Amino acid sequence: MNMLLKAFNTPHDAAPFSKITNADYVPAFEAAIAETRAEIDQIVNQQEAASFDNTLAAMAFAGMRLDRISNLFFNLHSAETNDELDKIAQEVAPKLSKLSNDITLNFALFERVKAVYDQKDSLGLSEEQQTLLAKTYKDFVRNGALLPEDKKQTLREIDEQLSLLKLSYGEHVLADSNAYQMHIMDPQDLEGLPEGAIEAAKELAQEEEKEGWIFTLDYPSYIPFMTYAKSRERRKELAIAAGKKAYQANENNNESLVLKIVNLRHQRANLLGYASHAHFVLEERMAQDPQTVLKFLNDLLAKAKPAADKEFAELAAYAKELDQIEQLEKWDGSYYSEKLKQLKFNLDDEKLKPYFQLENVLQGAFDIAHKLYDLNFKEVGTIDKYHEDVQTFEVRDNHGGLVAIFYADFFPRKGKRNGAWMTSFKSQYRKDGQDERPHVSIVCNFTKPTASKPSLLTFNEVLTLFHEFGHALHGMLADTTYPNLSGTSVFWDFVELPSQIMENWCYEEEALALFAKHYQSGENIPMEYVEKIKESAAFLEGLATVRQLSFGLLDMGWHGQDPSHIQELKKFELAQFASTSMYPDVADNAMSPSFSHIFNGGYSSGYYSYKWAEVLDADAFSYFQEKGIFNKEVATKFKENILAKGGTAHPMKLYKQFRGQEPQVEPLLKRAGLID
Incomplete structure (x- = not known):
């Protein structure tokens, strides 16, 4: 029997990973797609006049099995x-796309919604029902419900x-990443590297x-x-390999794919009556339109560029x-930045890492969530997992009620893409008097424990863990x-607020005291280190800001205009980077072929939202600082108005309910050291 097509009958209805085989997926997708079609047909063909319950609510709960699969x-x-x-994935993606279009282009269904x-x-x-109605109606219109039949077919x-x-784009990036290795035989090439990095590289060689x-x-x-190796030649070799991902003469080259994707997105936007893909996307964002985004990015650039030039x-x-x-x-940037940082602050990652054992940092995140939001995390062995590295937790409130199931997957391996992300195996919702609790996961790529050392994080990795948490x-x-409308189902330029605000606790003495303890001696991180972490937070922030803005401008370049005139990807990229470039160009590198955020993730026309959310998070955290970083009243307001509400109301309304005012840019500029 196909496990995906029956009740799981597992603790908390968690996914029975060990019982699911690859052969289950295609038949399960096909059956669940058919089931979803039947549910939609039932809504369309009912005799009763359209009402909120029999149409909108019924649609919100249609396809639940398919969503889960x-x-x-x-x-x-x-x-x-x-x-x-x-x-x-290649087989089911077009089937899911077809189903999605069959629903949004179903005129009889749209008539009921209308x-x-x-x-x-x-x-x-x-308010939640009004939001669902407006969102559903808009989704239909934005997906072609009002188009004539021939144009609907083109859209499909x-x-x-x-x-x-x-x-294909994502698979090419992963394939090129996995294909490359820098094999070192001369110990001199390791000079400057931390012991842990050398040990991990040795273990990797032994595995092979x-x-x-x-x-x-x-x-x-x-x-x-890139941060510590003294050998400039080897740094260069590695940096060029990274910049060549999906941009070299092999079957993984993504240049033509990038041009196809941006042109198809533009055609789609035009078909729906929008001037560009960015105009289409931004209509459903806090920023609203490309002009606002470009003004936002260029205003920040004007403030950051003088600092970046000086740095x-x-x-x-x-x-x-x-x-x-x-x-x-x-290939010099990270190396000399780290050296200069050590010189100025006498602080390097290697000094800090012993205080950031992964288990302690994770427990610190749990303790902070307990102090702020009354959450209690308990690791359990009864929940099935998809890899032995994954940890599973029950999350309960102070009364013992189940809040969520939490999965944590921290180490790199062959079948796992780079980077860090949060995802969900099951959404939260309420139905038939039952509050179904969510199953949430964070996935990172931290250094694995070695024979002699636990997993010790750099301070940046600590920030990453807190961000995804x-x-x-x-x-x-x-x-x-x-x-x-649940959880992270919010406007894309609002979704980074809950993640980015969490990073702020990593700079606070009161929070660090909870988890920054030496992995051998157990002693707390010295106060002077805490001071230096805070002082160095704005170190080279001008350069970091300009780099981030350059990505946002590249994204808007690809998506904010008609891309049909673009012939050469590299030449186009250089033009987009003209106002932000600091280093000389590397001829055989390009960013777009592996810029997965915008070509394979959900960030097309949305990369600016990291900086946008930084404005929100700096402003929001300044409220915590004013009242106390563990102030229960502020935490409760943040929980009730931001975290609990998901996408049930416009984000600016939710933000003002929490903060009592619109966000101000000054806290961010101060935090970045760009103004006094």
């Missing part, structure tokens, strides 16, 4: 993939092509039955090498003085009726 499958496709899953929408003011709907074809192109040391493009291997000049002068470097290159809290604390 999709969540399980596509999460594994990111965290634990193999060739077979890649093939299944009938309810036209009388919305007289129905006495709650575009969507199907896009779903496959995006999958090779002598020497192996470094890869996985972050726990790549970042320490770059200082870095270049330092590299020249130290090592007679005449021209600072991209912030997203997880948004999912866990969801308190809504409809699954499609």
Whole structure:
């Protein structure tokens, strides 16, 4: 019997990973797609006049089995993939795209939605119901419900092509990442590297039955090498390999895919009556339109660029003085930044890492969530998992009620894509008097424990864990009726607020005291280190800000105009980077072929939202600082107005309910050291 097509009968209805086989997926998808179609047909063909309950609420709960299967499958496709899953993804993606279009282009269904929408003011709907109605109506219109039949068909074809192109794009990036290794035989090439990085590289070589040391493009291997390796030649080799991902003469080259994706997105937007893909996307964001985004990015750039120029000049002068470097290159940035940081603050990651044992940092995140939101985390062995590295937790409130199931997956492996993300295996919703609690997961790529050392995090990795945990809290604390408004189902430029605000606790003495303890002696992190962490937080922030803005501007370049004139990807990129570039260009590198956030993730026309959310998070955290970082009243307001509410109301309204005012940009500029 196909496990995906029957009741799981597991503790908390958790996914029975060990009982699901790859052969289950395609038949399960096909059956669940058919079931979803039947549910939609039932809504369309009923005799009763359209009402909120029999149409909108019924639609919100249609396809629940399919959602669950999709969540399980596509999460594994990111965290634990193999060739077979890649093939299944290619097979099911067009089927899911077709179903989605069959629903949004179903005119009879749209007519029922429109009938309810036209009388919305007289129905006495709650705010959440009003939001669901407006969102559903808009989704139909934004997905072609008002188009004539021939254009609807064109839209279907575009969507199907896009779903496959995006999958191929992601697979190419992963394939090129996995294919590369820097195999070192000369111990001199390891000079400057931390002991832990050398040990991990040695273990990797041993796994492959090779002598020497192996470094890869996985972050726990790549970042320490670029930050500490004295050998400039080897840094250059590794940096160029990273910049060539999906941009070299092999079957994984993504140049033509990028051009196809942006042109199809533009055609789709035009078909629906929008000037560009960015105009289409931003209509459903806090920013509203491309002009607002470009003004936001360029205003910040005007404030950050003078600081960045000054910082770059200082870095270049330092590299020249130290090592007679005449021209600072991209592979020098992290290395000399770290050296200069050590010189200025006498603080490096290697000094800090012993205080950031992974288990302690995770427990620290749990303790902070307990102090703020009354959450209690308990590791349990009764919940099935998809890999032995995964940890599983029950999350309960102070009365013992189940709040969520939490999965944590921390280490790199072959079938797992780079980076860090939060995802969900099951949404929160309320139905038939039952409050169904969410199953939430965070996935990272931290250094694995070695024979002699536990997993010790860099301070940046501590920030990453807290960031993803912030997203997880948004999912866990969801308190809504409809699954499609729950948790992180919010405007994309609002979704980073809960994650980015969590990073702030990592700089606070009161919070660090909970978890920053030496892994051998158990002593608390010295106060001078805490002071230095705070002081160094704004170190080279001008350069970091300009780099982040450059990505947002590249995204808007691809999506904020008609891309049909773009012939050469590299030439176009250079033009987009003209106002932000600091380092000389590297001829055989390009960013777009592996810029997964915007070509394979959900960030197209939305990369600016990281900076946008930083404005929100700096302003929101300044409220905590004013009242106390564990102030219960402020935490409760944040929980009730932001974390619990999901997408049930406009984010600016929710923010003002929490903060009592619109967000101000000054706290961010102060925090970044860009104004006094």
